[in-house]
Amino acid sequence: MLTLTDLRGSPTRRGRETLIRAMFLGAAAVSLVISALIVLTLVGRALDFISRVDIADLVSVGWLPRRGYFDIATIFFGTLVITAIGMVIATPLGLGAAIYLSEYASPRRRRVLKPIIELLAGIPSVVLGFYAIAVLAPAMVQPLCGSNSIFSMGAAGLGVGILITPLIASVAEDAMHAVPMSLREASYGLGARKRSTSLRVVLPAAVSGIVAALILGVSRGIGETMVVSIAAGAVGGSVFTVNPCLPGQTMTAAMTALATGSDQAQVGAELAVPSLFFVGLLLFAITLGLNLVSERFVRRVRKAY
Amino acid sequence: MTGRTAALRESPASEAVRRTLAGNKLQLGQIWFQGLLMAALIVALGVLVSLLLDVFERGGAMLAQRGVDFLTAGTSANPAIAGVGQGIFGSLVIVVMVLVFAFPVGIGAAIYIEEYARDTFLTRVLNAAVRNLAGVPAIVYGLLGLAVFVIILSSVTGGRSVIAGGFTMAALVMPIVVITTAESLRAVPRSIREAGFGVGATKWQVIRHHVLPYAAPGILTGSILTLSRAFGETAPLVLAGGVLGGFATRPGLGVVETLQGPYTALPLIVFNWARQPSDGFRQLSAAAIIVLLAIILLLNGAAIYLRSRFEKRW
Numbered sequence: 001m002l003t004l005t006d007l008r009g010s011p012t013r014r015g016r017e018t019l020i021r022a023m024f025l026g027a028a029a030v031s032l033v034i035s036a037l038i039v040l041t042l043v044g045r046a047l048d049f050i051s052r053v054d055i056a057d058l059v060s061v062g063w064l065p066r067r068g069y070f071d072i073a074t075i076f077f078g079t080l081v082i083t084a085i086g087m088v089i090a091t092p093l094g095l096g097a098a099i100y101l102s103e104y105a106s107p108r109r110r111r112v113l114k115p116i117i118e119l120l121a122g123i124p125s126v127v128l129g130f131y132a133i134a135v136l137a138p139a140m141v142q143p144l145c146g147s148n149s150i151f152s153m154g155a156a157g158l159g160v161g162i163l164i165t166p167l168i169a170s171v172a173e174d175a176m177h178a179v180p181m182s183l184r185e186a187s188y189g190l191g192a193r194k195r196s197t198s199l200r201v202v203l204p205a206a207v208s209g210i211v212a213a214l215i216l217g218v219s220r221g222i223g224e225t226m227v228v229s230i231a232a233g234a235v236g237g238s239v240f241t242v243n244p245c246l247p248g249q250t251m252t253a254a255m256t257a258l259a260t261g262s263d264q265a266q267v268g269a270e271l272a273v274p275s276l277f278f279v280g281l282l283l284f285a286i287t288l289g290l291n292l293v294s295e296r297f298v299r300r301v302r303k304a305y
Numbered sequence: 306m307t308g309r310t311a312a313l314r315e316s317p318a319s320e321a322v323r324r325t326l327a328g329n330k331l332q333l334g335q336i337w338f339q340g341l342l343m344a345a346l347i348v349a350l351g352v353l354v355s356l357l358l359d360v361f362e363r364g365g366a367m368l369a370q371r372g373v374d375f376l377t378a379g380t381s382a383n384p385a386i387a388g389v390g391q392g393i394f395g396s397l398v399i400v401v402m403v404l405v406f407a408f409p410v411g412i413g414a415a416i417y418i419e420e421y422a423r424d425t426f427l428t429r430v431l432n433a434a435v436r437n438l439a440g441v442p443a444i445v446y447g448l449l450g451l452a453v454f455v456i457i458l459s460s461v462t463g464g465r466s467v468i469a470g471g472f473t474m475a476a477l478v479m480p481i482v483v484i485t486t487a488e489s490l491r492a493v494p495r496s497i498r499e500a501g502f503g504v505g506a507t508k509w510q511v512i513r514h515h516v517l518p519y520a521a522p523g524i525l526t527g528s529i530l531t532l533s534r535a536f537g538e539t540a541p542l543v544l545a546g547g548v549l550g551g552f553a554t555r556p557g558l559g560v561v562e563t564l565q566g567p568y569t570a571l572p573l574i575v576f577n578w579a580r581q582p583s584d585g586f587r588q589l590s591a592a593a594i595i596v597l598l599a600i601i602l603l604l605n606g607a608a609i610y611l612r613s614r615f616e617k618r619w
Contacts, residue, residue, distance in 0.1 A: 013507060020509045021421055027413030028422075028431055031483065034476050035434045038445065041452040096345025104339055113346060115609045120353050122530070122605040124537025126572045127594050130579040131356045134363070134587065162352050169349070195338045223442025225540035226572075230579050252444050252540070259451070259544045276544070280448040284441060291440035 042284055045277035053271055062239035063249050065258060065272045074240045075279065078153065079250040081242050082228060083221035085157025086164055090217055093161075094168030095210065101169070102176035103198045114173075121166035129230030132159030137231065145245035151233025154244035159227035164217040171216055175209020176202055208300040215294035219287045225252035251279050360598070364591025375592060380552065380569065384585030389593050392574040395467050395547070396536055399570060402471030403478050403535045408528060411482025418483070419490040420512055438480035446477040447544025455546045463565025465546025470568060473545040478535050485527025489520040522615035526608045533604035537597065539572040549577040571597050 008014065053070060063074040097117065101110055137155040145152065179202050187197040203210070233247030237257070241248055249257070258272050368375060371388070378388025414435070422428040450473030454462050462469040493516050501511035517524075543549070552567045569577075575597060578590035 009507075017507050017509055021417075024413045024417035024421060027410045028417040030410050031414060031435045031438055031480055032431065034449075034479065035438055037453055038438075038441065038449050041449060042445070045452065093345045093348055096342045097349055100339075100342035100346055104342060111613070115613075116350055116353065117346075118609060119602060119605055120349060122533060122537075122601055123353075123356070124539065124572055124597065124601065126537070126539045126575045126579070127356070127360075127598060130575065130590055130594060131352075131359065133579065134591075135355065135359050162349075165349055193332070193335055195335050219440065223444065225442070225444045225543075226576060229540075229543075230576065252442065255444055255447075256540065256543045259447075260549050277448055277452070280445050284445050287440060287442055288437060291437060295436065 038284070042277055042281040045274055046281040049271060049274035049278040052274065062237060063254055064237035064239070065254075065275055066237060068271065069237075070271075070275055070278075071240060072282075074238055075249050075251045075254045076282075077240070077242050078232070078238065078248040079222055079252070081244055081248065082153050082157045082160055082232065082250055083218055085154060085244060086160030086221045086224075087214070087217060089158060089161025090163075090165040090168050090221075091214065093165045094213070094217070095172055097165070097169040098172035098176060098210075098213075099198055099203070102173050103194070103202060117166045117169055120162075121170065125163055125224060125226040126230070128159045128163050129156075129227040131162075132156060132227055132231040141245070147245050149233065149247065151231065151247040152245055153232050153248040156228045156230075156232035156248075156250075157244060159231050160221050160224050163224060163227060164220050167220055168213045168217045171213035172206070172210045175206040175213065178209070179205045208297040212294040212297035215290050215297070219290035219294070222290070223252060223283060223287050225256060228253040229256045251283050255279055357598075360591045360594050362591075363588050364593070364595050367588045368592040368595055371592075376596065380548075380574065384583065384589050387578075387589055389571060389574055389596060391552075392569050392571040392593070393596075395470070395568040395570040396572075398467045398564065398568070399471045399474050399542075400532060400535060402468070403475050403532065406472070407475040407479040407482055407531075407535075411479045412486050412524065414479075415483045415486035415490060416512060419487050420508070420516065435480050435483050439484055442540075443477060443538055444540040444544065446473055447541035449473065449476060450541055450545030465548070465567060466565045467568035468564050470542050470545050470547055470570065473541050474535050474538065477538065477541055478531050481531050481534065482528065485531065486520075486524050489523025489527065490516060492523060493519045522611060526612045526615075529604050529608040529611070533601045533608075536604070537572055537601050539570075539576050542570055542573055543576070547573045549573060571600075 054068075057068055057070050058072050060069045060071045062069055062071050101113060101117075105113060132155045133150055136158045137150040137152065140158065141147075141152050141154040142150065145154065183201055183205055184197055187201040192201070228250045229252070232250065232253055237254075238247065238249035255276050258276050371378075375388045376393065377390040378386060379391050381387040418428070418431060418435070422431070450469055454469035454472045455465055458469075462472070497515050497519060498511050501515045506514070546568075548567045548569045552569070558566065571593065575590055575593045578586045578593060581587075581590075
């Protein structure tokens, strides 16, 4: 006679199952803890900075924490200039590579070329920072600008562009690859050529994914630190400038400069460390917003096909 | 037979039909466009090649000449004797801490999200948290490390120590581990699980004996890629107390004292040397990059190979 208790299985077995499940739940909860810690530390210390800083110093000649000038516009527009240069480089390169890989390359060529893109994506940003300052600055930026200094926002922007190209290429390629073959076949059936099919059928069909790729690129460019810290110069701070030929400061580079320089030891720089967290919160908010928007676009692709 | 088709192909009529179908024009636009697309790829590859060439040209000779000495020597203000020994040690400790802390937690979290979690509010919050954490810029984790591991937990970590750096890196890498693992788990078809349940296996038995073995290659590949990311990541360590200048490793310290003492990592050394204007440090920096890239490209290459080897289509 089979009873309900028999079907429940042995209590030890059920106990072990519950225990294992609880362990995994605990592991999953760690990411909630980390998220909470990030938000709490950033907000707490940023508030501390806001309450102690003279608000007038937030709008001044530049970002010179040593002297107590914390002009947000300087580092914000510095970030914008470098990210914009990066996107001007990375958008055609990344999308071009993506269209080629998805629409033109034979499966064999794709198998060889895609890993190379991935290898490029795996190169650490410090190394690209070195490349920007050792190769790109003397070869491209200095002749163009006619400047003597190897440090410039232009060189940093080029480096950031190289950094985000593989990211854009792989996300956009995924999106185009997901476009059903039937759409292409319909286009060919109407007599369209490969180029028209790629540009007028596949590209519009994958547009959400491509927009997501571009937004992710911008977000990555804004958050990029090492390339800018090495190649943009302005370690001690910077007055307001948007000229790509000049050294400049971004939000991220301002943070590493504060952490590495002798700023902590300076008199009148007691606000320097709290200001790190304020800039960090700003950066966190911007990238979080961009990532959420790009996720929306990605979800739209998934829904479509 | 073959003669007849050949004759057909050469006949003026078929030529005219072919021409009309091709639009009568040489497809210059098509070729031009394809060339443009290839150019984009070639530029990207060209960067990779010129980067490697430049680094070898600058640092290759020095690395070959100094050899093992460069790999073991400590940091120094004198470029002739400076080496990456302390950096390699620091990076290894960090990687081990990532392996010990981030991987089990990350894989466990992914198993919970994919296998156990039902579609509840908590699950959705959990998913959102993981995805957002993966998108947070690395330097923000440096702030977390500075505030939590360097300052608040200084009694455990010893302040600006490799333990603080390792925990910071583990926190950074954990969400990436969750995402790659969850992807591999998702790729295992439902039917495998149902077959397991059908013969009376418990949830954990199904996961342990059926799902995980199938997902293992994917998890392994993702893990290797993540590890190489941890090896090259610099920004968080700059904030989480990594030393950029030189420091002396005092001999005769115990394990705990060494781990709680000052530290540096291979990418931090590259960063520090790359900023120095002198030619000697440029060469050093290039040599350190060769070491760093050798490790990272090896790891990434292995991951890509493993993936293509074990790729499975259901």
